[in-house]
Amino acid sequence: MNDAVLEKLKVLAESAKYDVSCSSSGTVRKNKVGTLGNTVGGMGICHSFTEDGRCVSLLKIMLTNNCIYDCAYCINRRSNDIRRATFTVNELVDLTIQFYRRNYIEGLFLSSGVINNPDYTMERMVRVIKELRTIHRFNGYIHMKSIPGASQELVNEAGLYADRMSVNLEIPTEQNLKLLAPEKDHISVFQPMRYIQQGMLQSIEDRKRIRSTPRFVPAGQSTQMIVGATNETDKDIIRLSALLYKRPSMKRVYYSGFIPVNSYDKRLPVLASAPLVRENRLYQADWLMRFYEFRADEIVDDRFPNLDLDIDPKLAWALRHPEMFPVDINRADYSMILRVPGIGVKSAKLIVTSRRYGRLNASQLKKMGIVMKKAQYFITCNELPMYTVNETTPEHLRKILTEPKKRKGDDDQQMKIIFPD
Structure with missing residues (x-):
């Protein structure tokens, strides 16, 4: 690894750390003759957990931290004076293979800022994972972020090579998203979510007829919401999560406590630290909906729009x-x-x-x-x-x-x- 690539790695790994929707569960693909890696390995730089509790390590990296958007809550916003870097497709492919061969990682989590336009960025991300799969025969886990606003053709191609895809919702309501990120809207997020869902459902139907049909995003999709940057109540967040979970392709909703990285922006709340207790309570509420048969309106309602920070949501419901x-x-x-x-x-x-x-x-x-x-x-x-x-x-x-x-x-x-x- 040359010095230039190493320097890019330092910059872009640091820029990627704020994305928490880094999952490695939901798919099982064993090693085959002529391929490199698998998704069922044991011990293996970012640690995630599979459904059966195993800890695996992923290279969590951005293609670039250059971005055309100026979102108030993002460290990589256009107006920030920070070190910028961009990997070439070959650099990122070689880096992933080198890290895997040295047993540093068992998979890749790939995200990116938006350069030029969504399709321009998405096309390069797709080339990375396509080369890993088709040229290097990489059989390990790949989680790729889909760029909001990207075309259906690119999303469909990415779904053939990625195990999981995600599109970050970021701010739960359209009104507050427009306040902090005027250049974005929820339509550009929900559209690729639908493309992923359609691809998954079509793949399931095709595999019923032809077993050899390639699987499309076999581990499903996920998303992430920032908690505490705007005035949404827990009721707003949990009800939105409940609606997302009604989609057959949605596997996880992640909640990221707002980290005040751009304290100079007056649109953002003044916080000493991220609201980690609230974040934890939201994950507990999310667990109740996914595994304990609770409805969203049982956990939070008009009388109790916010979760109790002193006790877990299940105990709070029982006491009520x-x-x-x-x-x-x-x-x-x-x-x-x-x-x-x-x-x-x-x-x-x-x-x-x-x-x-x-x-x-x-x-x-x-x-x-x-x-x-x-x-x-x-x-x-x-x-x-x-x-x-x-x-x-x-x-x-x-x-x-x-x-x-x-x-x-x-x-x-x-x-x-x-x-x-």
Whole structure:
């Protein structure tokens, strides 16, 4: 690797770090004779996780950090005085292959600023992944960002070589997107999303007739929203996510806490740091919709438009609906068991399976991995005392569950204060 390429790598890897929609799950492609790499490797610079929990490393890089847009929230905006760099197609292809052969990476996450116009940039990105697949026979994981406003022909070609594609929504509402990025609109984002979805559905139909038909974006698509740069409530964000998840091709919505990289721009809020707690709560709410059978309007509504930052969304819902509890673990259906705080998807399935062979008690539930500190107030079973959310109040129970855990010796110290030696 020559010095010029190394310098570009430093600049463009730094510019790529703010994109969090870096996923490596959803596809399985084993190594074949004559190819290089696979998507099912073990250990392997950016770390992502597959659906089965394995950690893999991806080269997270931009083709260029030059950009024709002047988005207020972006470090790579046109008006910023920062170091700029652009890879040639050959440089980026060679870099990926070299890193893979040295076992630094197991795949590529490719994004880019927009140079000249969306199609000009997209065409070069497509050439990168096409050369990796067709010339170097690279069989590893590739996640490619689709450029908003790119033509359907280029999106369709990219889908033949990428495992996953993503188009960032960035700002949840059109009005606020226009405020911070006047040159962009949601139409240019939703259009390539539709192209990807159409390609995936067509590929599925074609493969039913001809098994050898190439798979189109087999790991689906994802998107990202910036949280905290504008005044959207959590209700706005979660409802939009729920609508996106209704698309059969959408696999993940990512939430990126706003990082104040351009503090001089008066359109942006003044924040000391990124709203990481809010970001975490949004991911928990997203999880409830994807795996716990919650609807968006159950998590947030007009009365509670924002998530509680002190407790997780599932516990918040349970405290707002004490009439639904306690749940009899030995009789309740799977959907209701899923709604008990402290019980996860695997534990809920294990409960339903295990109770066929006998009634479950508290010690058995603990062995299943249930967080009894939370769950004990919302369930009943053979050995649990009848002290539930209905014997106290949701407010008092919230206090019990959120107060800091006492350190060992605190009680003794308190007794010494009250009754000194």
